[in-house]
Amino acid sequence: MGVRQKSRRISRSRSESGEKLSSGLGSWREGLEELTKLLEDTCSSMGSLNADKLLEILGLVGRLERMLETGSQQALGSGGPAKGGLESDGLLLIREYVKEAVYRFSVGDDAGSVLAEALSVANALRELGALAERGVEIIRPEDLVVVGYIDGKPIYSFRQGNSSNR
Amino acid sequence: MGSRSTRLGREIVLIDKEPEKVFIEKTGDREIHYFYWRLDLYKPFDYEPVTLLDGFLCSRYHWKGLVLWTEPVVRDKPLMTFALGVHTPLVYSRKWQVWLVYCLPELTLSERFWLGFYLTIFNALLSGVIKLPNDKVFHGYMDKAMEGEVPEVYRFRLKEWTFLIIVGSLPEKLPSPVSDRLRECG
Numbered sequence: 001m002g003v004r005q006k007s008r009r010i011s012r013s014r015s016e017s018g019e020k021l022s023s024g025l026g027s028w029r030e031g032l033e034e035l036t037k038l039l040e041d042t043c044s045s046m047g048s049l050n051a052d053k054l055l056e057i058l059g060l061v062g063r064l065e066r067m068l069e070t071g072s073q074q075a076l077g078s079g080g081p082a083k084g085g086l087e088s089d090g091l092l093l094i095r096e097y098v099k100e101a102v103y104r105f106s107v108g109d110d111a112g113s114v115l116a117e118a119l120s121v122a123n124a125l126r127e128l129g130a131l132a133e134r135g136v137e138i139i140r141p142e143d144l145v146v147v148g149y150i151d152g153k154p155i156y157s158f159r160q161g162n163s164s165n166r
Numbered sequence: 167m168g169s170r171s172t173r174l175g176r177e178i179v180l181i182d183k184e185p186e187k188v189f190i191e192k193t194g195d196r197e198i199h200y201f202y203w204r205l206d207l208y209k210p211f212d213y214e215p216v217t218l219l220d221g222f223l224c225s226r227y228h229w230k231g232l233v234l235w236t237e238p239v240v241r242d243k244p245l246m247t248f249a250l251g252v253h254t255p256l257v258y259s260r261k262w263q264v265w266l267v268y269c270l271p272e273l274t275l276s277e278r279f280w281l282g283f284y285l286t287i288f289n290a291l292l293s294g295v296i297k298l299p300n301d302k303v304f305h306g307y308m309d310k311a312m313e314g315e316v317p318e319v320y321r322f323r324l325k326e327w328t329f330l331i332i333v334g335s336l337p338e339k340l341p342s343p344v345s346d347r348l349r350e351c352g
Binding site: 090121128135144153 | 264268273280281285286290292348349351
């Protein structure tokens with residue numbers, strides 16, 4: 001399939017994906033499970049990769065991003081992710097990888113490695129969600145504070161300290 | 167359980183997983199041991215290196231992180247597992263104190279995300295929410311060792327990290343390759 005034909009397919013599929021997105025948001029956890037499953041399926045059957053599949057993944061990412069944007073407690077769950085948190089970075093990273101996969105697919109290059117990276121991030125987001133449900137604070141690098149210096153460079157550590165009794 | 171010595175050398179750590187091979191790279195008097203898996207989730211190839219820097223156990227985290235383990239649990243050798251499906255080296259530590267030093271303060275989106283993920287894992291270990299299993303059987307790996315070079319992109323470059331993580335007490339003096347790198351940083 002030539003580049004022009006693939007581009008046409010992508011354009012047509014985008015509207016189909018948009019229709020699907022308007023059907024409802026569901027919960028963050030469900031959406032993340034769905035995204036991970038879709039990426040797993042896609043990575044394990046790269047021979048049948050098509051533009052519709054890639055756009056479906058992007059649609060799911062968009063759905064999860066909108067959940068973070070709106071900050072709906074019902075969708076995100078108590079103690080769930082928040083806009084600007086590590087989860088936002090993860091979703092953006094997945095979006096970037098899938099966009100790269102779309103490009104590679106459209107020019108006939110291998111998209112498998114970048115989709116695998118996207119899947120790694122999705123799995124990490126699931127791990128983070130499971131930890132958050134158990135009460136673990138999700139840490140972003142900018143959450144750390146300077147606690148001293150070593151060889152002239154600032155040392156960062158957890159705001160609450162490193163005590164195991166906290 | 168226990169390490170053993172072969173003509174290739176001795177184990178640096180004991181492990182509880184089964185890599186397909188362990189590549190041993192010798193440069194001068196330094197050995198780097200790369201634990202190799204053919205598949206890391208759906209990604210082909212994974213090489214997770216460990217070495218000793220001035221006596222400190224050292225591993226790599228997600229390409230750009232150098233990790234120094236200053237207080238490993240030692241049973242003949244430090245005990246190391248590979249966590250979370252992506253073979254992240256995690257050394258059993260007497261203290262889960264975590265310190266971060268940046269070489270380059272501006273991280274890429276990927277570096278920022280994966281650093282946050284790693285910090286959160288440490289936060290969970292520190293707060294006792296997750297515990298590493300203590301009944302695992304740790305073993306040596308020299309039966310899988312082979313001398314040789316790993317592909318260039320996977321080589322452990324001790325002076326090319328972007329951030330340094332120290333797990334355990336802060337050392338009074340950093341290993342010289344780490345200090346050298348910090349002096350070069352912006």
